[in-house]
Amino acid sequence: MSDTPARLLKLLSLLQTPREWPGGELAERLDVSPRTIRRDIDRLRDLGYPVEASRGSVGGYRLVAGAAMPPLLLDDEEAVAIAVGLRAGAGHAIEGVEEASVRALAKLEQVLPSRLRRRVSALQNATVPLTRGDGSTIDPRTLTTLASAATGRERLRFAYRSGDGTRSKRQVEPYRLVSTGQRWYLVAYDVGREDWRTFRVDRVGEPYATGARFTPRPLPVEGPGSDASGGTGSDAGSGDAAAFLARSMRRMQPELRLDVRFDAPAEFVTARLPAHLGTPEPDGEGGCRLRASCADSLEWVALRLALVDCAFSVQGPPQLVAYLEGLGARLTRAAAGAGREPRQGAGPEQG
Amino acid sequence: MSDTPARLLKLLSLLQTPREWPGGELAERLDVSPRTIRRDIDRLRDLGYPVEASRGSVGGYRLVAGAAMPPLLLDDEEAVAIAVGLRAGAGHAIEGVEEASVRALAKLEQVLPSRLRRRVSALQNATVPLTRGDGSTIDPRTLTTLASAATGRERLRFAYRSGDGTRSKRQVEPYRLVSTGQRWYLVAYDVGREDWRTFRVDRVGEPYATGARFTPRPLPVEGPGSDASGGTGSDAGSGDAAAFLARSMRRMQPELRLDVRFDAPAEFVTARLPAHLGTPEPDGEGGCRLRASCADSLEWVALRLALVDCAFSVQGPPQLVAYLEGLGARLTRAAAGAGREPRQGAGPEQG
DNA sequence: ACCATCAGGTCATGATCTGACCTAATGGCC
DNA sequence: GGCCATTAGGTCAGATCATGACCTGATGGT
Secondary structure: OOOHHHHHHHHHHHHHHHOOOOOHHHHHHHHHHHHHHHHHEEEEEEHOOOOEEOOOOOOOOEOOOOOOOOOOOOOOOHHHHHHHHHHHHOOOOOOHHHHHHHHHHHHHHOOOOOHHHHHHHHHHOOOOOOOOOOOOOHHHHHHHHHHHHHHHHEEEEEEEEEEOEEEEEEEEEEEEEEEEEEEEEEEEEOOOEEEEEEEEEEHHEEOOOOOEEEEOOOOOOOOOOOOOOOOOOOOOHHHHHHHHHHHHHHHHOOEEEEEEEOOOOOHHHHHHHHHHHHEEEEOOOOOOOEEEEOOOHHHHHHHHHHHHHHHOOEEEOHHHHHHHHHHHHHHHHHHHHHOOOOOOOOOOOOO | OOOOHHHHHHHHHHHOOOEEEHHHHHHHHHHHOOHHHHHHHHHHHOOOOOOOOOOOOEEEEEEOOOOOOOOEOOHHHHHHHHOOOOOHHHHOOOOOOOHHHHHHHHHHHHHHHHHHHHHHHHHHHOOOOOOOOOOOOOOOOHEEEEEEHHOOOEEEEEEEEEOOOOOEEEEEEEEEEEEEOOEEEEEEEEOOOEEEEEEEHHEEEEEEEEEEEEEOOOOOOOOOOOOOOOOOOOOHHHHHHHHHHHHHHOOOOOOOEEEEEEEHHHHHHHHHHHHHHHHEEEEEOOOOOEEEEEEOOOOHHHHHHHOOOOOOEEEEOOHHHHHHHHHHHHHHHHHHOOOOOOOOOOOOOOO
């Protein structure tokens, strides 16, 4: 409790509170002399954590932004908040940081005390997921298990339910998690099939790491047997995995072939659409047209389109048209009920 | 670089990677003898960080969940992912952890290196906010500035735009941030007005901490002048602030008086609605009715209602009815355009 | 002008850390 | 069952380091 490293950690934790700490107060809190505090501050600075000091009678120390991230010392509630936030984000993650987000979540959940874990899952259950209905909501626990196994180079076993409904048990050497828009895929070497495969994470059931470690094989670049000439050893493989996924997706049937016309300029629409849906082409004066393929759920696509906040018109696919029709009718009926008792099946009516 | 505390931090950071580390490898990485590694592991355990060891030929060390949160050592991408996730969540935060979420964000942004900060704001801009249109989107920077000032007991100056449009400059002693559903409020002592006020955060402009520290005053409990008999000194004031906000809200006009009937059982609807919107009462067979007041934005409420995924009917307020009408018409038109070239103003038509 | 704060030097003492030995126990693999 | 790699921990000598007590200076707000 009273040795130097512990004190340094405590000091770091105190300094992370966004306020100024006079040296005397720190000395009192940590039960050492002010001189030692000054020395500790020096040490932190040597370690690369920039402690800023303001002199004068209301001066004090404060940790500011530096070149590297200092260790984050979170209290219970903050840890829970981050875990909940990341889990909520895991489904429809912010583009560009999906993988990192899952890595961070895995890191956090690895060390999250069990009482906090209970609070997290309780809050998680109380939260209404934004996308639902097509049954492909992703279990964050599955995601973190896969992510841990991939970075920890541990073999995985899981049950897989493929697109046509057949079930199988797999044992794989996980390579990397990749997300496209709303969906997650695992690129892995299937030990049983003796080949590389991509798995949709929402079709993975009950994954667990066997504990057996493996040395990662090089991901085939194009054809089998081409040279994956010595990588830097660090993780330059994320792009590879994404490319591999893209190639294997090309062979699969994309689930939705979008064709939408917007009554708004292309840049307006682009700014309001997720990037992986593609970019619309100008079409006519003041309009644009989006043709793209995606594997996202119907509800989610419909929601994104509605949020673009301009008139639009869907050419295809038919399921999307049908869904929008249904949703539009439901909303119109909801609005039409105003002023009198609601009744099912009341037709639309306008004032 | 090579002294003990730094090595311990590095060790912690290595152990947080979700994989097993043999002692020898750690010794090599940290450039000390294996014996020292064992001693360091012991030290970490003494500090309360439970390091689990598996013996045997494929054994190794791994940090597991313990009683307290260990310092989180994030790499750049993970830090960015968390920051982006929390900022995205700041607008429509998960219920129950809003304040903690903002505290965590403030803590993180305080030490986030500037190059990462740029990446965060770039990603933030690329993201389409889920709610827009009523101009009340919240700037996460404002939120974290206020949170930092509140926990750091620093005075704040900002420009305020009140409900009727009048602008004023305020200097306050911030007490606490409170969120209700989608909106954020600051409970603070207004130095100029010499009284307690609540401010809507989205109406706060250009806040900055003056640097002047203050000693927090007790928040009046009911009437002015009642005794707030010595609190525990710690932060038991979160509930107080919420209660204070609720009292001062009661005097204000709530913005939306919802009255919605759902064609689904009350428990079905409750599970799919955010809690702060209130709970619906059973109404007729298999239906229920929700009467509640809220200060959320129109678009957001409409979205939540649509996501309940059952037929419903809105009695009021009129703005909501009008908005749903417009949205429903837009979606119906979007669906009706299928199969032929879209044309503006084409009336709805069904097959 | 005064005071509180940060910044840093020096010194003696005592604690602590490290590496090099050693032995014991455990679990997986052949 | 035997072998091997791993964790676990004891002991010892020497070097290193941390601490508190003193000091002087600089800075900035009141």
